Amino acid sequence: MFHSSMSLVFLLILLLFVKKVFGDSSMMIISGKPKDFTDSYKILESWDNCLRICRNDSNCVMIYKISDTLCEVFQFGEITSVDRSSLASDGVIAFKVKSSFDQCPSDNPFYSSKSISYLNLNETENELYNTTYTYSNGSLDIQYSITKCPNDTQIFIREQLAVCIGLFYFPSPNLCNNQPKASALCKENNGTLTGPANSNEYAYIQAQSQASYNTSNPGKYSYLTYWIDGVSLSGKYNYAFEDPTHNGIANYVWAENCPLYQSAGYCLYNPNAKGYYISDIE
Template identity: 45%
Template structure:
């Protein structure tokens, strides 16, 4: 087996672009099967810079020092290692702290992801199962239902998170919150990172004015976590993708209750940290109302 990899480019090699910068890997290779492309009359260096800054670009091929072939998301399905060092092709791979010292595409697969306009773009590069000089590129786009937002959890997991409200009665318990999420083909969830926590607080703040017909002073929402023991911070979860309470920001002094039948909730716009309360409570009063549930629902996935 022979490999003709020429360069592994560090981010500093190319001009800076705003936001997170993908790594561009340059190899001795050729384009394989593709549907569409664009020919650009620019220098090879400028072509690579343009591709890295363009979220739609996945691969560029060097035609000459002053011309390149430009491939957008979903347009090219294979690339092929070349025996000539004059054949150069560049593709995006996940951001790395430093240039790799060996071929980052082996053993694969390698994933490159983009979050753009509330859609999750996934490019997968995998060694071909039959030919050791060919790499296959596959693509998918995940779109979230209305009133939810897309978030990436882990390398390739994508979830849609939204705040859903009880209709009748307007205030309800944790079991009803779990059922509300299941009715959306989803599950009760919690924050998996700081970005999700910020989003949860934002939608909690807005719901105080848009989903509060009774002008309740404190609107609170059930999130994932039910206690079945007397051990503090030990809960069971419906959603395995948010890593338990790792990213839960607790109110000082909480959890102030422990024991079977204690559930976790988000205090909404008035207090920013999570707390606990008996799962069966709905607090029907003019001061406090368990108004709904934070749900993780599956995205709509389109394959290319």
């Protein structure tokens, strides 16, 4: 149990907002002509340069080849349909997809699935942009959606996942509580207790903890700590985790001489909002 002068906050990752993100951006080239769109702009470049420009522009979703030296660019939300009928077979378009391969696939991805999605993280707006291409009846239809993390959370990419991370207080009057209570509270909010999966997440978690100490410290407690994912098993650095996506303790920064215990049943936490280190406690 913690001393009553401590206030604990817990780390919450909302799995409701998890999306799969695959590989790097590639351009898929198919026949067709723009059909339904609200806006676009043209650039005077070779087709190869047009492909590179769209691939490197986070807002670009599709380009249309007007000539060998001119292309039309469509950004997120601007085009909703491409004509792929025989009347448009002489046209060429290219749209952005996520690829986990270094070479072009041997089969058209639309052979195995009627829809292909492209997801793009907008860190500035804390949003995930989703563009879905669906092929049917001689038409390529494009739909758009935006996933935004809840207030007081931040979006991060974990290999093939986009996740929302935030730190929250236990509700009054029980501001001081144990790790099982933190885990239960996370699950009540469609999330799970987690830990830092990389240095960017760790820096964000620490910054939020320190900011909360200065601006949101209820009752001006002497210590403001937070629980993270990890309950010890037998042996040093041997832990059970409820979140499998943060690579265990690989990105945990330990306090001096920690972990303190090598037997089962000890939980991980940060004992000082102004410090950068992790420790364990029963």
